[in-house]
Amino acid sequence: MSGPVLAAVLAQAAPLAACLTILIGLRERPRAAAGLATLSLVVALGATAYLVVVVAVPDVHWVAQTTWLPVADGPALAFGVFFDPLAATMSFVVAFITLAVMVYSLGYMAGDPGFARYFGFLALFAWAMLGLVLASNLLQVLVFWELVGLASFLLIGFWFEQSAPAAAARKAFLMTRVGDVGFLLGVLLLVRALGNATISDVVAAAGPAGVFSPRFTTTVALLLLMGVIGKSAQGPLFTWLPDAMEGPTPVSALLHSATMVAAGVFLVARLHGFFAAAPEVMRGLLWLALATALATATMAMVAEDIKRVLAYSTISQLGYMLMALAAGSVTAGFFHLTTHAGFKALLFMAAGIFIHHAHSNDMRVIATKQPRSQRAGVIGLVSGSLALAGVIPFSGYFSKEAVLATLGQHAGTAALALAYLGAGLTAYYTFRMVWLTIPVGAVGAVGAEGAVGKVHYEPSGGDRAMAASVLVLSALTLVLGYLGGWLAARLGHEGVEHGPFAFGAGPLVALALVAAGIALAWVEFGRRGAARAGFAERVPALRAFFGDNWYLDRLYGATLVRWGTALSRAARWHDHTVLDGASDGVASGTVWGGRILARVQAGYVQAYVAVAISLIAALGVWLVRRGGLQ
Amino acid sequence: MTVASYLFVAACLFGIGLYGLLQRRSLVAMLIALELMLAAVSINVVALTTLAGRDGALGQVVALILVGVAAAEAAIALSLFVAIHRARHTIDVEQLSELTG
Numbered sequence: 005m006s007g008p009v010l011a012a013v014l015a016q017a018a019p020l021a022a023c024l025t026i027l028i029g030l031r032e033r034p035r036a037a038a039g040l041a042t043l044s045l046v047v048a049l050g051a052t053a054y055l056v057v058v059v060a061v062p063d064v065h066w067v068a069q070t071t072w073l074p075v076a077d078g079p080a081l082a083f084g085v086f087f088d089p090l091a092a093t094m095s096f097v098v099a100f101i102t103l104a105v106m107v108y109s110l111g112y113m114a115g116d117p118g119f120a121r122y123f124g125f126l127a128l129f130a131w132a133m134l135g136l137v138l139a140s141n142l143l144q145v146l147v148f149w150e151l152v153g154l155a156s157f158l159l160i161g162f163w164f165e166q167s168a169p170a171a172a173a174r175k176a177f178l179m180t181r182v183g184d185v186g187f188l189l190g191v192l193l194l195v196r197a198l199g200n201a202t203i204s205d206v207v208a209a210a211g212p213a214g215v216f217s218p219r220f221t222t223t224v225a226l227l228l229l230m231g232v233i234g235k236s237a238q239g240p241l242f243t244w245l246p247d248a249m250e251g252p253t254p255v256s257a258l259l260h261s262a263t264m265v266a267a268g269v270f271l272v273a274r275l276h277g278f279f280a281a282a283p284e285v286m287r288g289l290l291w292l293a294l295a296t297a298l299a300t301a302t303m304a305m306v307a308e309d310i311k312r313v314l315a316y317s318t319i320s321q322l323g324y325m326l327m328a329l330a331a332g333s334v335t336a337g338f339f340h341l342t343t344h345a346g347f348k349a350l351l352f353m354a355a356g357i358f359i360h361h362a363h364s365n366d367m368r369v370i371a372t373k374q375p376r377s378q379r380a381g382v383i384g385l386v387s388g389s390l391a392l393a394g395v396i397p398f399s400g401y402f403s404k405e406a407v408l409a410t411l412g413q414h415a416g417t418a419a420l421a422l423a424y425l426g427a428g429l430t431a432y433y434t435f436r437m438v439w440l441t442i443p444v445g446a447v448g449a450v451g452a453e454g455a456v457g458k459v460h461y462e463p464s465g466g467d468r469a470m471a472a473s474v475l476v477l478s479a480l481t482l483v484l485g486y487l488g489g490w491l492a493a494r495l496g497h498e499g500v501e502h503g504p505f506a507f508g509a510g511p512l513v514a515l516a517l518v519a520a521g522i523a524l525a526w527v528e529f530g531r532r533g534a535a536r537a538g539f540a541e542r543v544p545a546l547r548a549f550f551g552d553n554w555y556l557d558r559l560y561g562a563t564l565v566r567w568g569t570a571l572s573r574a575a576r577w578h579d580h581t582v583l584d585g586a587s588d589g590v591a592s593g594t595v596w597g598g599r600i601l602a603r604v605q606a607g608y609v610q611a612y613v614a615v616a617i618s619l620i621a622a623l624g625v626w627l628v629r630r631g632g633l634q
Numbered sequence: 635m636t637v638a639s640y641l642f643v644a645a646c647l648f649g650i651g652l653y654g655l656l657q658r659r660s661l662v663a664m665l666i667a668l669e670l671m672l673a674a675v676s677i678n679v680v681a682l683t684t685l686a687g688r689d690g691a692l693g694q695v696v697a698l699i700l701v702g703v704a705a706a707e708a709a710i711a712l713s714l715f716v717a718i719h720r721a722r723h724t725i726d727v728e729q730l731s732e733l734t735g
Contacts, residue, residue, distance in 0.1 A: 613655055
């Protein structure tokens with residue numbers, strides 16, 4: 005194996021080894037477990053950094069594959085590693101964010117009884133995500149795709165002894181599974197058509213010179229997108245993500261930035277050549293992502309829980325990434341994914357500092373507990389929010405500008421106008437969050453009914469590790485924006501060809517809308533004597549509608565969940581009455597028969613074996629004498 | 635190496651397993667002996683498919699399935715032994731003769 009391939013394997017092997025070692029051998033030794041997990045991510049980070057350097061030239065990629073279980077007339081399933089600038093950069097982002105989250109968790113999770121298990125799961129998450137990013141075959145992607153889902157399930161339900169996290173983990177697992185059915189079917193169709201599902205072959209077969217008919221490409225693209233919608237929390241399947249806030253806050257930071265939800269977006273980018281051959285599907289995805297981005301922005305405007313605001317904003321920003329990809333720019337979509345990974349991880353970590361301090365997720369409760377005393381939290385929340393809102397020169401500005409530019413070039417005026425509106429809403433709800441959490445003046449205590457807080461276990465220090473991660477990521481929000489040109493040189497120029505500082509009408513419109521959003525938030529929440537209630541919150545109907553996920557969960561509860569439960573009841577009745585009845589009948593018949601036959605039994609197992617084998621041998625001899633089995 | 639030599643090895647394994655199955659009094663030892671016999675069958679299958687002029691992969695796949703079956707069987711058998719030991723405090727087959735007529 006050549007060096008780069010070895011590095012790609014090492015990047016996956018290190019977290020896997022750490023995960024297995026911790027879960028098998030270090031459950032009782034939390035410090036060693038945390039150290040080992042962090043060390044494995046340092047190794048992975050080094051290896052992926054090497055990958056990024058190796059593919060620093062455009063259009064270069066590395067493949068190393070081996071056929072798994074070769075069968076003469078069966079499919080030749082090649083498994084291995086494949087990386088190009090996109091995958092290498094993504095793997096570096098994954099390793100970096102996971103490492104930052106691990107360092108942060110050293111402080112945040114200190115004293116938790118499941119400390120070692122937590123780090124084992126984090127390493128599992130890192131391995132699954134790196135495996136997904138570097139996989140060469142869609143079947144392999146599918147395996148890691150499910151492993152990512154498993155790791156999310158384990159981490160969201162980390163405090164499984166409480167009922168809310170356990171329910172949230174179940175919901176996340178089941179809702180993403182709905183989409184994964186489509187993904188599985190799509191991959192199976194590809195395997196049947198091509199004999200394998202190697203990513204490069206799939207992309208080549210969908211192009212104009214490829215072997216796929218447009219109809220086939222459209223079908224498979226739709227099926228694969230179902231998986232993407234589930235994983236990246238879009239369209240009708242997004243309601244699991246706000247509930248996933250029940251997990252530990254660093255898990256949210258990881259889940260919402262570089263892993264899990266990013267997997268769907270990354271898959272679209274990876275298979276962009278394939279999806280581009282199904283333009284109707286891409287147009288549908290564009291509008292779905294746009295609708296999701298706007299709908300979740302309205303939900304973020306009324307949420308009281310700081311983590312829920314961030315969760316809705318993640319869904320909204322994922323919508324922007326998918327919009328850019330659907331409009332045709334890998335660079336813009338992936339650029340936004342990269343900057344978002346940095347500032348969203350930062351925002352969750354900063355929120356975690358406040359939650360640790362105030363023992364509540366409720367922004368109005370946090371505001372009463374001297375939030376300004378948490379220096380690192382304030383710095384992190386403000387710089388992350390500036391990036392999320394898209395204020396120049398923070399990273400979010402550049403990537404969102406690239407997304408909007410792509411939409412302007414390829415998606416038409418209506419989509420662009422709505423995307424601008426979304427950018428304004430983003431700025432509004434982001435700064436609503438900032439000023440609700442860190443009020444300018446003093447605020448009175450909130451009543452008990454206002455508190456949606458959750459009791460976090462008693463923390464035991466470790467603030468330095470948390471502050472360190474937050475400060476590093478805060479600094480990055482000022483740097484990451486300048487990566488656009490670097491990425492464009494490697495992924496293609498669409499969408500960012502004007503460079504980050506090209507002031508045309510577009511950036512000015514976006515900045516004006518962002519400024520308007522922030523100004524509105526200032527009037528309603530920021531200034532002294534503000535009412536601290538937004539325009540949407542004052543209308544009870546809107547507040548209920550937005551705050552309840554547009555009643556989507558109730559709709560699912562009244563239809564799908566009820567039908568599913570009814571089906572399960574019927575299945576249970578069948579199981580208890582028909583199947584168990586049959587097996588009970590067989591059992592009692594056996595007992596009854598045994599009572600009669602017991603009279604001929606001596607009771608020695610080996611005597612029976614000897615008799616049985618002698619009889620079989622005699623039968624064999626007789627058959628051979630007779631001349632075979634004809 | 636001819637097919638016959640594989641069959642010879644398999645026959646030896648089978649004989650050893652059969653002897654152990656009949657001779658040992660511990661359930662665990664009997665299970666180990668049984669696994670030996672199963673391994674002998676796997677070797678036979680792999681060797682004989684090549685003799686039958688078929689693609690060798692067929693026998694290999696069957697052998698792989700046998701490995702899976704053997705693992706499942708061992709898991710069930712061992713859990714039964716544990717249950718028996720809890721109930722009877724022994725896994726000596728000579729002591730386990732409740733089915734005597």
